[in-house]
Structure formats: structure tokens, C-alpha cells
Amino acid sequence: MKTMTGLEHSASSVQVGIPAAILKPKKVRRRLDMTLWEKLYVAEIVRGLVVTSKHFFINMIGFIFPPAGKKRKVFTVYYPEEKLTLPPAYRGRPVLVADAAGEAKCVACGLCEKMCPAHAISIVAAEKAPGERYPERYTLDLGRCVYCGYCEEVCPKEAIVMSDEYQGLAQRDRSRLVFEKEQLLRPEGKVKARLTYVRRIYSKWNY
Amino acid sequence: MAADLIESVAKILFIFGVNVGVFAPILGWVERKQSAVMQDRIGANRADILGFTAIGLFHSLADAIKLLTKEDFVPDNASKFFHTLAPFISLVPAIAAFAIVPFGGRYELFGREIHLVIADLDVGILYVFALAGLATYGTVLAGWSSRSNWSLLGGLRASAQMLSYEVAMGLSIIGLIMVYGTLKLTEIGAIQENFFRWGIFLQPVGFIIFMTCAIAENKRIPFDIPEAESELVAGYFTEYSGMKFIMFWMAEFLEMVTISAVVTTLFFGAWHIPFVTDAMLLSWFAPAGPNGAAALAMLVNIAVFFAKVSFFIWLQMTIRWTLPRFRYDQVMRMCWKMLLPLSLINLSITGLVVLLR
Numbered sequence: 001m002k003t004m005t006g007l008e009h010s011a012s013s014v015q016v017g018i019p020a021a022i023l024k025p026k027k028v029r030r031r032l033d034m035t036l037w038e039k040l041y042v043a044e045i046v047r048g049l050v051v052t053s054k055h056f057f058i059n060m061i062g063f064i065f066p067p068a069g070k071k072r073k074v075f076t077v078y079y080p081e082e083k084l085t086l087p088p089a090y091r092g093r094p095v096l097v098a099d100a101a102g103e104a105k106c107v108a109c110g111l112c113e114k115m116c117p118a119h120a121i122s123i124v125a126a127e128k129a130p131g132e133r134y135p136e137r138y139t140l141d142l143g144r145c146v147y148c149g150y151c152e153e154v155c156p157k158e159a160i161v162m163s164d165e166y167q168g169l170a171q172r173d174r175s176r177l178v179f180e181k182e183q184l185l186r187p188e189g190k191v192k193a194r195l196t197y198v199r200r201i202y203s204k205w206n207y
Numbered sequence: 208m209a210a211d212l213i214e215s216v217a218k219i220l221f222i223f224g225v226n227v228g229v230f231a232p233i234l235g236w237v238e239r240k241q242s243a244v245m246q247d248r249i250g251a252n253r254a255d256i257l258g259f260t261a262i263g264l265f266h267s268l269a270d271a272i273k274l275l276t277k278e279d280f281v282p283d284n285a286s287k288f289f290h291t292l293a294p295f296i297s298l299v300p301a302i303a304a305f306a307i308v309p310f311g312g313r314y315e316l317f318g319r320e321i322h323l324v325i326a327d328l329d330v331g332i333l334y335v336f337a338l339a340g341l342a343t344y345g346t347v348l349a350g351w352s353s354r355s356n357w358s359l360l361g362g363l364r365a366s367a368q369m370l371s372y373e374v375a376m377g378l379s380i381i382g383l384i385m386v387y388g389t390l391k392l393t394e395i396g397a398i399q400e401n402f403f404r405w406g407i408f409l410q411p412v413g414f415i416i417f418m419t420c421a422i423a424e425n426k427r428i429p430f431d432i433p434e435a436e437s438e439l440v441a442g443y444f445t446e447y448s449g450m451k452f453i454m455f456w457m458a459e460f461l462e463m464v465t466i467s468a469v470v471t472t473l474f475f476g477a478w479h480i481p482f483v484t485d486a487m488l489l490s491w492f493a494p495a496g497p498n499g500a501a502a503l504a505m506l507v508n509i510a511v512f513f514a515k516v517s518f519f520i521w522l523q524m525t526i527r528w529t530l531p532r533f534r535y536d537q538v539m540r541m542c543w544k545m546l547l548p549l550s551l552i553n554l555s556i557t558g559l560v561v562l563l564r
Contacts, residue, residue, distance in 0.1 A: 042415055045530065049522075052245050052529045059244045076249045 088197035091147045091162040093169065096138060096184040097191055104185060105159035108135040112151035112160055120144040121151060138181040143174045153202060161194050210319065218325050222305050225513070226461055232267040234460040234520065239266070241521070242528045270453075277449035282354055285446065289352035294447065294454035297345030300338035301461040307334050308468040309393045311478050311508040312485055314501040323478075323505065324393055331390035335469055336377055339424055342462070343369040346426070346433060349455070350443035361442030364535060365433035369424055371542040376420035378550040382413045382557035383473055392469075396477030400484050406474035412553045414474045416546050421466040422523060423538070425459060429530040432538055467519035468512075475515055478508040 038044055077084055086092070096104050108125035126136035151160050163186065171177055188195070236251065240263055243250025251263035281290055311323030328334055343366060350362015386409050387395050399405050407414050423430035434442035444455045471477060480488075488507060492500035533541065 045526070048529045049525055052525055055247060056241065056245045056525070059247060063244065075247065 086164040086166075088164075088193040090164050091149050092165045093142055093147070093163060094140060094145065094149075094151055094160050094184070095163040095165070095186045095191065096181065097159050097161060097195075098185045098187050100188075102185070102187075104135060104138065104181060105157050106135050106138060106155075107157055107159070108133045108138075109156065111154045111156065115150045115154045117148060117150065118144040118146045120146075135181060138184065140179045140184055141177060142169060142179060143177040152198060158195060158198070161191050161198060163191055163194065214319075214321065215325070218323065222310070222325060223302070226302060226305060226464055227457070230464045230520075231457045231460050232271065233264075234463065235270060235456065236264055236267045237520075238524060238527075239263070241524050245525070245528055274449055274453045279450065280446070280448040282446050284354040286352040286354070289348045290446075291451070293345050293349035293352060294444075294451040294458070295345070296348060297342055297458040298454045298461070300342040300345075301458040301465060304335050304338040304462075304465045305468060307331055307392055308465070308472055309396050309477060310468075310512045311505055312393075312397065314505045316498055316501050316505075321501075321505070322393070323509070327391065327393050329391060331392045331395075332380060332384070332469075332473070333390060335465070336373065339369075339376075340373060342424075342458070343373075345458070346443050349447070350433075353443075353446035355446050357439045357441075357445045358443050361433045361435070361439050361445070364435075365426060365443055368426070368430065368432060368538055368542075371539060372420045372423040372430075372546075375542055375546040375550050376417060376424060378547065378554060379413045379416035379420060380473070382550075382554050383410045385554075385557055385561050386410065392472050392477075396472050396479075399476040400479050402476065402479075402481045405476045410474070410553070410557070412549065413557075414470070416550050416553070417473070418470060419546060420542075421470070422526065423542070425462045425466060427459065427463070427523065428527045429533050430538055431532055432535050435532065463520055463523055464516065467516040467523065470519050471512065471515040475519075478512040480507075480511055 096106060099105050106123075108123050110123055110125065113121045113123050120141045122137075122139045122141075123135050124137040125133050128134050147162070149162050152162050169177070240250040242248075251266040252260055254260065254263065254265040254269045256265060281287055306325040307328050309324035309327075314321045314323070346365040346369065347362045350358045350360075350365060353359070383395075383406055384390060387398055389395060389398075395406075426433050431442075433439075434444075436442075439445070444452060447455065479485075485504065488504045489500050492503040494500075495503055
């Protein structure tokens with residue numbers, strides 16, 4: 001058996017892979033070959049300056065004389081005063097869905113607890129009536145939560161969904177990030193958009 | 208004698224006030240706000256006094272308060288004396304370089320000839336180069352004395368870059384000096400009363416080389432390799448805080464003002480309006496009497512000069528927010544292989560033209 005040094009490999013008649021005649025080496029265009037005009041820098045720098053100055057002057061004129069009727073095209077959101085309306089696909093912090101009676105839809109099956117990759121969920125199950133389970137305590141540690149949405153995906157009762165809430169996640173004390181069932185409950189109407197979205201995207205796996 | 212003293216002190220106070228009191232704090236705001244406007248953002252607008260934000264101008268004030276009350280930190284192993292000395296060596300040349308820049312011409316006021324320049328030195332432009340050379344020490348000392356790797360690398364890069372670019376900068380100006388036949392900035396300014404004798408028409412290549420080298424001397428983007436936030440934390444002033452830190456900033460901004468002033472004086476007609484001679488300006492204001500006319504002409508000239516300076520500050524800011532940083536070897540190659548030969552060629556062609564004319 002031949003050793004695979006480069007020399008012997010090239011000398012051997014055995015074709016490996018696509019023959020070199022077909023596989024033409026592609027010339028990678030990395031634009032290292034600047035033209036003389038580009039090498040002079042000055043013209044290209046002026047071209048760049050024109051682009052930025054154009055933005056500058058258009059914005060300055062719009063700033064000094066705001067065009068009547070339509071707003072200036074600024075994409076900045078003044079955060080605490082203005083808030084974005086997030087799309088239903090956004091995975092904010094998970095919340096529990098309440099039924100019409102205001103009780104959690106959760107049946108404390110423990111799938112989400114088992115599924116959670118960050119071990120953020122812990123459930124204490126109890127029985128309302130014989131054979132009817134409910135979560136006595138449902139604790140979600142948002143300091144551990146990674147917002148993966150597996151709990152929502154695995155839940156057979158649509159009882160936990162990712163909401164569009166993202167505030168209140170900055171706390172000085174980690175214990176304040178541990179949310180109890182009462183803090184997590186949301187009426188079904190509030191998470192309607194997300195529920196519709198979830199039904200659509202997970203419909204493939206619904207049996 | 209007393210009148211001379213009063214005149215000198217008034218001029219010094221004016222320039223010092225304009226530079227340190229107006230340009231230095233405002234430029235910190237301009238840098239943020241201009242970049243924001245250029246990038247379709249809004250920029251600094253949160254600091255307010257009683258709900259009144261003044262388009263973010265109070266941010267300079269807030270910065271000043273913050274930096275004045277901050278701890279003045281010196282690293283354990285740092286050489287304390289040089290660590291303290293470095294920001295001063297950086298800042299003083301930046302302020303002092305403005306002394307020879309004329310911000311107006313000569314005016315007859317109440318039988319006294321007012322000459323709007325602090326020091327009309329015979330060596331003129333050489334003084335600017337001398338102080339630019341001195342500013343290198345501030346940077347290098349800051350980098351060396353901090354006893355930090357980032358600072359040392361920044362200082363090394365600064366010394367190499369600034370010394371290299373000084374050569375090309377000096378050579379780029381010699382062509383202009385040959386054409387004008389004087390080193391005095393006041394005389395160079397006076398010659399440019401004729402619009403077609405402006406430096407930019409006589410030495411366009413010299414202008415481009417000088418501008419490039421000046422930005423490199425000031426260590427601003429695209430030549431900010433001594434600072435290089437993405438590589439060296441903050442380069443030579445990594446280990447500085449509080450007032451010393453802001454002194455490096457002020458030095459940078461004031462050098463920018465000085466560069467703009469020197470460029471205006473050398474290449475863009477100093478205090479002159481295009482096609483308007485001093486005599487014309489005086490005759491326009493003649494109804495105000497001889498003294499009033501001179502005073503009004505003086506004010507107009509000062510305003511024109513600082514308008515031009517502001518334009519060049521704007522241009523430098525725009526360049527700073529448009530271009531990416533050069534790599535270290537590219538900076539060196541650009542200086543020694545492009546700018547230096549180019550300035551030598553420019554020099555010989557200028558010499559030939561001056562000889563044959």
C-alpha cells in the first residue's frame with residue numbers, strides 16, 4: 001500500500017474524486033487587485049464621504065425643518081416611553097394560561113418540568129378530586145429559564161405558553177426572579193395570538 | 208506698554224476661551240450627535256435640566272461632572288510621576304499650538320494697530336511642527352508609564368506612527384512655503400486675500416498630504432491604531448480615569464481644532480471671504496465711521512475664520528465616522544511608500560515651477 005505523501009499521490013494513476021480536467025480551479029475574486037483609481041484612495045474616500053454626508057444633510061434638514069404631514073424616517077424607539085408591539089413568534093417569558101374560572105389549565109403532568117433543559121420549572125402536584133390533578137405550586141425560576149419554548153411545545157393542555165412580556169427581568173436579587181403560580185397566571189384572551197401561532201407551527205406534531 | 212499687555216491678554220483669553228470653553232466641550236457632543244445623524248439615529252438626548260434637554264447639549268455637562276468626581280486611579284506599578292505628567296504634555300501643546308494661528312488680519316482701531324494673532328513668530332509654521340513633535344512625548348509617556356501591556360503597545364504604535372507622519376507632513380508644507388516665500392502664517396494669510404492665490408489652488412496635492420498626515424498625527428480614525436478600541440482596549444490611555452482621561456480627550460479635540468485652523472490658514476484663505484478684499488470690506492462698513500468699520504470688519508473676519516474652522520472640524524468628524532481603521536502595516540506603508548514619495552515629487556515639481564517662473 002502506498003503512503004499518502006503528495007508526491008506519490010500525484011504520480012499514481014488512480015483517480016480520486018472528480019478529475020482535474022472537469023474540476024477547473026475557480027479563481028477566487030478577493031478584490032486584492034485594486035485598480036489604480038482605487039489605489040489612489042482619495043477618490044474612493046470622497047465617494048464614501050458623499051454617502052455619509054448625504055445621510056447627514058438629509059437628516060439635518062429633516063431635523064431643522066420637519067416635513068409636514070409625514071414623520072421623519074427614524075427607526076429609534078424611545079424605550080421606556082414607547083414600546084414595540086412584538087410579533088406572536090417572539091418568545092418572551094413563559095406564562096401559565098388560566099381557564100374561564102381563573103384556574104390554571106395545567107394538570108400537573110410534569111412534562112414541562114421533565115423537558116426543561118435548564119431545570120427552571122418545579123411543580124408540586126395535588127388532587128382536586130380523585131383522578132383530577134392540579135398544580136398546588138408551580139414555580140418558574142426566570143433566572144434559569146433559557147426561553148427555549150420546550151415547555152410550551154411539550155404541554156398537552158396548552159397550559160403554558162411563551163408570552164410577549166420581557167420586562168421585570170432585571171432584578172437586584174435573584175430570589176425575585178422566582179415566579180410563583182399566581183404571578184404566572186394570565187387569562188386566555190391575553191395569549192390568544194400566541195396560542196393561534198403555536199397551534200399552527202406545532203400542528204405537524206399534534207396527534 | 209500697558210496697552211500691549213491688555214491686547215495680548217485679551218487675545219490669549221479669547222483663543223483660550225474659544226478652544227477650551229467652546230470647542231472642547233461642544234466637540235464631545237458633536238461627535239456623538241453627528242455620528243447619530245449620519246447613521247439615521249437620534250443620539251444623545253436624555254440629560255435634561257427641568258425637562259429641558261437642549262438637543263443633548265447637557266450631556267457634555269454631565270460628562271464633565273462625572274469625570275471630575277471620578278476616582279483618579281494610578282496603577283500599582285505605574286511610574287506615578289510620568290503617569291501624571293503625560294496628560295499635561297499631551298494637552299499643553301494642543302492648546303499652545305493655536306498661538307501662531309492668525310484668526311484675523313490687521314485693523315486700525317482708535318489709532319492702534321490690532322493684530323489678531325497671539326504670537327507672530329518668524330518661524331511660524333515650524334512652531335506648529337515643534338509642538339506636534341512634543342505631543343508625541345505625551346502619548347509615548349502615557350503608554351510607557353502605565354505599566355500595562357495594552358498601554359505600552361499603544362504607546363509604541365503611537366511613537367512609530369507620529370514620528371513617521373511628521374516627516375511627510377513637514378515635506379508636504381515646504382512646497383507651499385516655497386510658493387509663498389514666507390514661514391509666517393500672518394503673511395501667508397494676507398497673501399490669500401486674492402482668491403486665486405489660495406493654497407488649495409497652488410498646492411492641491413500638498414493639501415491632501417497635509418490633511419492625511421494631520422489626521423494621522425492626531426491619532427484619529429482612520430489612523431487610530433495607537434488607540435484601537437477593538438484591539439488595545441483604549442491604547443495608550445487605558446489606565447487613565449477621571450480628569451486625566453478627559454485631558455487626553457480634550458487634547459484630541461483641540462488638536463482637531465488646531466489642524467482645522469492651520470489648514471484654513473494655509474490652504475483656504477485664512478480669514479478672507481472669496482473675492483472680497485479687506486479694502487472692500489472696510490468700504491462696505493464705512494457708514495459706521497473708521498473705528499466702527501474696522502471693528503465690524505474684524506468681527507466678520509473672525510466669524511469667517513471660525514466658520515471655516517468649523518467646516519474642517521465637520522469634515523474630520525465625517526471622515527472619522529465614514530472610514531474603517533487602517534492596519535498597522537498599511538499605515539506605515541502609506542506613510543513611507545506613498546505619502547513621502549508623493550510629497551517629494553510635489554516638492555520637486557513646485558521647485559521647478561518656482562524656478563522657471
